[in-house]
Amino acid sequence: TKIETPEQFEQTKKTILENKIDALVVIGGDDSNTNAGLLAEYFKKEGTSVSVIGVPKTIDGDLKNEMIETSFGFDTATKIYAELVGNICRDVNSARKYWHFVRLMGRSASHITLEVGFKTQSNIILIGEEVLAKNMTLSQVVDSIVGVVVKRSEAKKNFGVVLVPEGLIEFVPEMKVLIAALNDVLAENEPTLRSMANLDEKKNFVYAKLTPQLAALMRSLPYGISSQLMLDRDPHGNVQVSQIETEKLLIDMVKARLSELKKEGKFQGKFSAITHFFGYEGRCGAPSNFDANYCYALGYNAAVLALNGLTGYLSSVRKLIKKPEQWECGGVPLTMMMNIERRKGKEKPVIQKALVNLSGAPFKVLVKNRDNWAMTESYLFPGPIQYFGPSVITDMTTKTLQYEQEKKK
Amino acid sequence: TKIETPEQFEQTKKTILENKIDALVVIGGDDSNTNAGLLAEYFKKEGTSVSVIGVPKTIDGDLKNEMIETSFGFDTATKIYAELVGNICRDVNSARKYWHFVRLMGRSASHITLEVGFKTQSNIILIGEEVLAKNMTLSQVVDSIVGVVVKRSEAKKNFGVVLVPEGLIEFVPEMKVLIAALNDVLAENEPTLRSMANLDEKKNFVYAKLTPQLAALMRSLPYGISSQLMLDRDPHGNVQVSQIETEKLLIDMVKARLSELKKEGKFQGKFSAITHFFGYEGRCGAPSNFDANYCYALGYNAAVLALNGLTGYLSSVRKLIKKPEQWECGGVPLTMMMNIERRKGKEKPVIQKALVNLSGAPFKVLVKNRDNWAMTESYLFPGPIQYFGPSVITDMTTKTLQYEQEKKK
Numbered sequence: 024t025k026i027e028t029p030e031q032f033e034q035t036k037k038t039i040l041e042n043k044i045d046a047l048v049v050i051g052g053d054d055s056n057t058n059a060g061l062l063a064e065y066f067k068k069e070g071t072s073v074s075v076i077g078v079p080k081t082i083d084g085d086l087k088n089e090m091i092e093t094s095f096g097f098d099t100a101t102k103i104y105a106e107l108v109g110n111i112c113r114d115v116n117s118a119r120k121y122w123h124f125v126r127l128m129g130r131s132a133s134h135i136t137l138e139v140g141f142k143t144q145s146n147i148i149l150i151g152e153e154v155l156a157k158n159m160t161l162s163q164v165v166d167s168i169v170g171v172v173v174k175r176s177e178a179k180k181n182f183g184v185v186l187v188p189e190g191l192i193e194f195v196p197e198m199k200v201l202i203a204a205l206n207d208v209l210a211e212n213e214p215t216l217r218s219m220a221n222l223d224e225k226k227n228f229v230y231a232k233l234t235p236q237l238a239a240l241m242r243s244l245p246y247g248i249s250s251q252l253m254l255d256r257d258p259h260g261n262v263q264v265s266q267i268e269t270e271k272l273l274i275d276m277v278k279a280r281l282s283e284l285k286k287e288g289k290f291q292g293k294f295s296a297i298t299h300f301f302g303y304e305g306r307c308g309a310p311s312n313f314d315a316n317y318c319y320a321l322g323y324n325a326a327v328l329a330l331n332g333l334t335g336y337l338s339s340v341r342k343l344i345k346k347p348e349q350w351e352c353g354g355v356p357l358t359m360m361m362n363i364e365r366r367k368g369k370e371k372p373v374i375q376k377a378l379v380n381l382s383g384a385p386f387k388v389l390v391k392n393r394d395n396w397a398m399t400e401s402y403l404f405p406g407p408i409q410y411f412g413p414s415v416i417t418d419m420t421t422k423t424l425q426y427e428q429e430k431k432k
Numbered sequence: 433t434k435i436e437t438p439e440q441f442e443q444t445k446k447t448i449l450e451n452k453i454d455a456l457v458v459i460g461g462d463d464s465n466t467n468a469g470l471l472a473e474y475f476k477k478e479g480t481s482v483s484v485i486g487v488p489k490t491i492d493g494d495l496k497n498e499m500i501e502t503s504f505g506f507d508t509a510t511k512i513y514a515e516l517v518g519n520i521c522r523d524v525n526s527a528r529k530y531w532h533f534v535r536l537m538g539r540s541a542s543h544i545t546l547e548v549g550f551k552t553q554s555n556i557i558l559i560g561e562e563v564l565a566k567n568m569t570l571s572q573v574v575d576s577i578v579g580v581v582v583k584r585s586e587a588k589k590n591f592g593v594v595l596v597p598e599g600l601i602e603f604v605p606e607m608k609v610l611i612a613a614l615n616d617v618l619a620e621n622e623p624t625l626r627s628m629a630n631l632d633e634k635k636n637f638v639y640a641k642l643t644p645q646l647a648a649l650m651r652s653l654p655y656g657i658s659s660q661l662m663l664d665r666d667p668h669g670n671v672q673v674s675q676i677e678t679e680k681l682l683i684d685m686v687k688a689r690l691s692e693l694k695k696e697g698k699f700q701g702k703f704s705a706i707t708h709f710f711g712y713e714g715r716c717g718a719p720s721n722f723d724a725n726y727c728y729a730l731g732y733n734a735a736v737l738a739l740n741g742l743t744g745y746l747s748s749v750r751k752l753i754k755k756p757e758q759w760e761c762g763g764v765p766l767t768m769m770m771n772i773e774r775r776k777g778k779e780k781p782v783i784q785k786a787l788v789n790l791s792g793a794p795f796k797v798l799v800k801n802r803d804n805w806a807m808t809e810s811y812l813f814p815g816p817i818q819y820f821g822p823s824v825i826t827d828m829t830t831k832t833l834q835y836e837q838e839k840k841k
Contacts, residue, residue: 103519106717106816110512113716123712297712303532304708307522308515309815406718407515411821 026058032065039066039073046074046329048322052081052094053374056337060357060374063335074329077337077357078321082306084134084423085376090355092343092428095321098420099314100128100305101135105142105405107301108184112143112402115182121297122172124270126187128302131264133188133379134423137389141422144401146183147171148389151194152379161195165276171397172277173284176292178398187273189264189302201237202262205252208232222250229253248272270298311408313420316347324352343420344428384426435467441474448475448482455483455738457731461490461503462783465746469766469783472744483738486746486766487730491715493543493832494785499764501752501837504730507829508723509537509714510544514551514814516710517593521552521811524591530706531581533679535596537711540673542597542788543832546798550831553810555592556580557798560603561788570604574685580806581686582693585701587807596682598673598711610646611671614661617641631659638662657681679707720817722829725756733761752829753837793835 026032039047049059056077063075079086079093082100087093104127111123125145129135133150140148147168154164168185175183192198208229209216219225226249230238241249251267274296284290310318317340325338336354343350361372379386395401409417435441448456458468465486472484488495488502491509496502513536520532534554538544542559549557556577563573577594584592601607617638618625628634635658639647650658660676683705693699719727726749734747745763752759770781788795804810818826 103816107516107713110713110715110717114712117716299713300708303523303706304516304519306519307526308519309813404718407512407816407818409816409820410818412819 025054026061032062035062036066036069036071039071044073046076046326048076048078048325048329050078050080052079052083052086053376055080056086056357057361057372057374059337060335060361061372063357067334074332074334076325076328076333076354078325079337082135083129083132084138085130085132085378086374087377088355088360090339090341090353091337092341093317093421093424095310095314095318096306097134097138098317099308099311099408101138101142101421102311102405102408103305103308104128104135104139104301106407107299107304108139108143108145108186109402109404109406111299112145112184112400113404115184116400116402119180119182120293121295122181122183122185123297123299124185124187124274125299125301126189126268126270127300128265128305129188129190131190131193131376131378133190136186136188137379137385138421138423140186140389141385142403142405143184144392144396144403145186146175146397147185148393148396149185149187149191150379150386150389151188151191152381153386154191155194155196155199156381158196160197161276164191164195165273165280168273168277169280169284172281172294173290173292174398176290176294180400181293181295184402185270185273187270189267189269189300192267192269192272193262193264197240201233201240202252204233204237205229205241206256206262209253209256222253225253226250245272245275265300265302268298268300270300274298309408312410312418313343317343320347320350320352324354327352328354342428344425384429385423388422388426434463435470441471444471445475445478445480448480453482455485455735457485457487457734457738459487459489461488461492461495462785464489465495465766466770466781466783468746469744469770470781472766476743483741483743485734485737485742485763487734488746491544492538492541493547494539494541494787495783496786497764497769499748499750499762500746501750502726502830502833504719504723504727505715506543506547507726508717508720508817510547510551510830511720511814511817512714512717513537513544513548513710515816516708516713517548517552517554517595518811518813518815520708521554521593521809522813524593525809525811528589528591529702530704531590531592531594532706532708533594533596533683534708534710535598535677535679536709537674537714538597538599540599540602540785540787542599545595545597546788546794547830547832549595549798550794551812551814552593553801553805553812554595555584555806556594557802557805558594558596558600559788559795559798560597560600561790562795563600564603564605564608565790567605569606570685573600573604574682574689577682577686578689578693581690581703582699582701583807585699585703589809590702590704593811594679594682596679598676598678598709601676601678601681602671602673606649610642610649611661613642613646614638614650615665615671618662618665631662634662635659654681654684674709674711677707677709679709683707718817721819721827722752726752729756729759729761733763736761737763751837753834793838794832797831797835 049055059075059077066073079091080096081094082096084097108125115121115123127136127139133152193202216225254266257263281290281294320340321338324340328336333354335357337357339353339355341351360374362375363370364373458464468484468486475482488500489505490503491505493506517534524530524532536545536548542561625634663675666672690699690703729749730747733749737745742763744766746766748762748764750760769783771784772779773782
């Protein structure tokens with residue numbers, strides 16, 4: 024829940040005082056830590072001496088900046104997804120007859136997909152942030168996949184693995200516009216829509232409210248996808264991307280394009296596709312050694328910050344690619360990380376999500392390697408998380424962190 | 433491929449002689465080892481001295497009998513699926529707002545689902561063989577799920593985990609009849625159906641060929657499911673159960689039943705469901721220590737059998753719940769394991785699939801515990817396969833094998 028109203032702030036203060044709480048440690052992502060920052064300011068203003076400290080937690084990896092190298096959970100989740108995707112890579116390379124389209128959690132940001140891409144060297148690794156930066160249409164994204172499918176089929180390789188970030192659909196500019204318009208139409212007409220008995224009636228109502236271009240785009244989508252776009256929004260009014268089966272949308276469109284190419288004699292191969300969505304199974308896994316150590320350090324450090332009377336700080340542990348003994352602890356003022364954003368028509372201070380930086384070292388590694396990975400079977404098979412045994416197997420953290428930190432040396 | 437025609441047998445003999453092959457080791461499940469048995473008999477009859485030895489390999493766990501305790505792959509696959517399902521159990525118990533329906537590979541047999549059930553103690557564990565034995569309709573299966581959903585919701589638990597064997601749909605007697613009739617209609621009218629442009633046309637053609645009862649049943653299914661039933665058959669003429677999203681069918685039917693109960697005032701809870709299908713990610717995983725040891729023993733033993741001039745034997749390694757040093761090696765004549773079955777209208781010798789035995793010790797353990805698991809959160813979280821560390825963590829094999837072998841003592 025976002026803490027916004029004066030009543031909510033007062034209620035928080037009341038609870039703190041009644042329970043004689045000295046310190047409040049908020050564990051979460053950008054939204055939770057925005058709350059932490061606002062609460063700290065409020066308590067200071069009210070003269071309440073409680074100390075509020077944030078801890079960066081999200082598997083999505085989108086809470087990071089100069090002082091926060093990563094959030095806990097990202098290492099464990101990407102290791103679990105990479106185990107599964109690696110197994111699928113081994114399967115495609117053995118069966119040699121299927122294309123597997125794997126959608127990966129991560130909300131807006133494509134960090135998880137990028138990291139799982141590094142860990143498995145899958146054939147196609149889509150990055151939402153790149154689609155946005157290049158202003159690509161859905162057809163262009165599909166064409167980029169079709170290009171690889173056709174080229175591999177010419178080498179008698181009618182198989183491969185495609186990684187799709189769940190936020191992709193929101194990054195396609197035309198879809199972004201459609202989703203934003205839909206968010207408004209659904210919010211403004213909630214009672215009317217709620218009274219309608221069936222989905223087709225609701226859709227027709229919505230089509231009439233959209234611009235003709237957007238209505239045409241929505242009508243052009245497969246029935247299942249346009250239905251998923253109509254689903255309930257999350258408490259922040261955003262579409263729940265994990266409910267949209269983007270991988271099926273892409274497969275449908277790839278199939279259609281390939282059958283055109285077949286008619287033109289430009290594709291002689293076969294295309295059978297299988298879908299996966301990995302999300303929930305990576306959120307609650309047993310933590311990797313890295314995450315266990317990192318959490319311990321973050322928590323210990325949060326307590327030290329609070330005991331020293333600091334408030335409005337995010338617990339910060341850095342130099343994470345070194346051994347835990349060499350990690351450096353500190354705190355970052357939450358206000359330093361905040362920007363003003365327009366949300367629901369009002370200006371609000373929020374911690375910005377860190378998306379994949381297209382000028383950053385990790386993305387450059389992808390660009391350098393992806394043409395090779397597309398055409399070959401350079402698959403890596405990371406296997407399951409290990410807790411015992413050689414430290415090179417048990418304690419290594421993410422490639423993303425490694426590439427990001429190495430460039431700083 | 434099934435070796436059946438005289439030409440295929442001759443071709444095999446030719447290849448063996450041309451390449452001066454002394455021994456042929458066939459690694460696979462019931463179909464591959466049926467081939468091994470038939471080839472051994474054929475070579476003996478022809479006076480070819482090649483030795484044919486089979487090795488039991490299938491993740492499905494359905495190649496077993498008095499002399500073959502398990503097939504390799506079953507241990508690894510069930511450990512991978514159990515890691516994922518365990519993580520989901522932890523997630524539902526934390527989020528407390530979703531029902532997760534997990535379909536698991538295993539073709540006809542429910543061994544994988546049963547074993548993953550033991551390893552995770554999920555709330556509902558459906559066993560296809562039980563549905564068949566009790567002659568349950570699809571509605572009765574749905575009612576059994578609805579019963580638990582309603583009871584848990586009365587305890588404010590609008591969440592849980594349901595395990596669905598992918599073969600379930602074939603075990604529901606009415607669906608079994610429908611699928612068998614469909615197999616025939618599709619096979620007999622292949623050219624006509626192939627010439628039809630769209631699916632609805634094909635469906636209408638098929639409805640007219642089915643009995644009115646079966647056509648009505650098929651029409652009553654959700655559109656997606658009836659479409660999946662129309663998909664291409666495998667080379668043996670069987671429906672490919674891994675393509676049928678039984679978990680979605682069940683969710684649709686559970687939802688419909690719950691909304692009736694809501695109107696009658698008999699259900700006040702919420703029901704939001706999320707689906708998973710785990711199959712490919714468990715077939716090509718890095719082998720568990722048990723499977724690595726078992727494979728090594730099976731292969732070594734196969735070579736010993738061949739070197740001793742035996743042919744038509746399946747490599748057998750027993751006492752598998754003891755330490756590898758105490759395992760007992762031997763061979764089982766493949767003919768001993770064969771039965772005559774009618775396939776495509778002809779009598780053929782085949783190795784029978786071992787389905788879940790409802791009088792066996794493992795199923796009895798399920799029956800004894802499932803009412804408790806349904807209402808509580810007795811979840812277990814097995815975590816990822818470990819290769820190093822304490823042997824109680826790294827070397828334990830399946831619960832199924834343990835329960836089966838313990839009763840023999």
